[in-house]
Amino acid sequence: MRISFCCAHTKAPPWLEGFGRALPHATIEEWVTGDAPADYAVVWSPPQQFMDEQQGLKAIFNIGAGVDALMKLRLPPQALVVRIDDGGMAVQMAEYVCHALIRHFRELDCYEDDVRHGAWSYRKPRRREECPVGIMGLGVLGERVAQAVAQFEFPVLGWSRGAKDLPGVRCFAGEAQFDAFLRGTRVLVCLLPLTPETRNIMNAANLSRLMPGGYVINVARGAHLVDEDLIALLDSGHLAGATLDVFRTEPLPEKHPFWTHPKITVTPHTSARTLRDETIAQIAGKIQALERGEPIAGVVDVGRGY
Numbered sequence: 001m002r003i004s005f006c007c008a009h010t011k012a013p014p015w016l017e018g019f020g021r022a023l024p025h026a027t028i029e030e031w032v033t034g035d036a037p038a039d040y041a042v043v044w045s046p047p048q049q050f051m052d053e054q055q056g057l058k059a060i061f062n063i064g065a066g067v068d069a070l071m072k073l074r075l076p077p078q079a080l081v082v083r084i085d086d087g088g089m090a091v092q093m094a095e096y097v098c099h100a101l102i103r104h105f106r107e108l109d110c111y112e113d114d115v116r117h118g119a120w121s122y123r124k125p126r127r128r129e130e131c132p133v134g135i136m137g138l139g140v141l142g143e144r145v146a147q148a149v150a151q152f153e154f155p156v157l158g159w160s161r162g163a164k165d166l167p168g169v170r171c172f173a174g175e176a177q178f179d180a181f182l183r184g185t186r187v188l189v190c191l192l193p194l195t196p197e198t199r200n201i202m203n204a205a206n207l208s209r210l211m212p213g214g215y216v217i218n219v220a221r222g223a224h225l226v227d228e229d230l231i232a233l234l235d236s237g238h239l240a241g242a243t244l245d246v247f248r249t250e251p252l253p254e255k256h257p258f259w260t261h262p263k264i265t266v267t268p269h270t271s272a273r274t275l276r277d278e279t280i281a282q283i284a285g286k287i288q289a290l291e292r293g294e295p296i297a298g299v300v301d302v303g304r305g306y
């Protein structure tokens, strides 16, 4: 069995060694143009040329949860596209979102600033019943985040494409219930995949429907958010702030206003990192299952885009 490794921005040797240990009977090599046909591919943002040359793949394993970069390519039609299913990312996402939420809700950023200026300040406690948290996307990551937020006794709302029933979460589904979801939300968390339907979803019209003093946490993809619409709503006072981990252009360009906006916290696409050992174990297990003819989880519906 041949496995071709083609991952941008990734040091190949430790991955190749890890796969070598997990699948000792396979040949796994970093892709170079003109390589022999492989059975499986392990990829992150591969070039179109890789797909054009590797037309015989049985499955393409993406080493992240979001497959938006892959969906832009012409893929071998028979190849399954498989995303990472949690792989240690869900707990990281829960940590990140709870941190951003609580830092905002408890005004820890303001206290930090006061302390830096030598001020022993007092702020009136906020009521968590007045701070409903709405999570767009109730998939592998969104559901885990919803559970974590609910542990802190915030009212939790969730929005997905199909109807869901999750304990402790008021679930909304589809276009028809989107307005009610937004109007009931003060802190909006984006955990949607990037698809033609969800691109620019956090625009002026939708963000204006959040409760006054709303807060935005974007941990999905930069293109979910219309940057200038967020800034206008922060400057008008309708929104109180935002924590952003993902951007339309990454790294965030030097002159981008998000760097210096006083109501925006920026992190460098770090909310949930791919963990190498967990990812190798998951992909190796799925390759073995496919070789035995068994079904696997995490197969992307290419027509739907996630």
Ligand SMILES: NC(=O)c1ccc[n+]([C@@H]2O[C@H](COP(=O)([O-])OP(=O)(O)OC[C@H]3O[C@@H](n4cnc5c(N)ncnc54)[C@H](OP(=O)(O)O)[C@@H]3O)[C@@H](O)[C@H]2O)c1
Residues within 6 Å of the ligand: 064, 065, 066, 067, 086, 089, 136, 137, 138, 139, 140, 141, 142, 159, 160, 161, 162, 163, 174, 191, 192, 193, 194, 195, 197, 198, 219, 220, 221, 245, 246, 269, 270, 271, 272, 273, 306
């Ligand atoms: N910042 C980071 O470091 C980082 C790390 C990992 C992932 N991510 C991002 O997080 C995203 C979510 O990951 P995941 O593993 O949770 O994905 P997932 O399991 O595929 O879940 C996606 C969720 O979004 C919902 N959804 C999709 N299209 C929708 C639409 N048009 N309207 C309403 N709901 C819609 C789905 O609804 P149904 O349940 O009804 O299908 C599902 O609940 C990834 O695609 C990636 O972009 C970011």
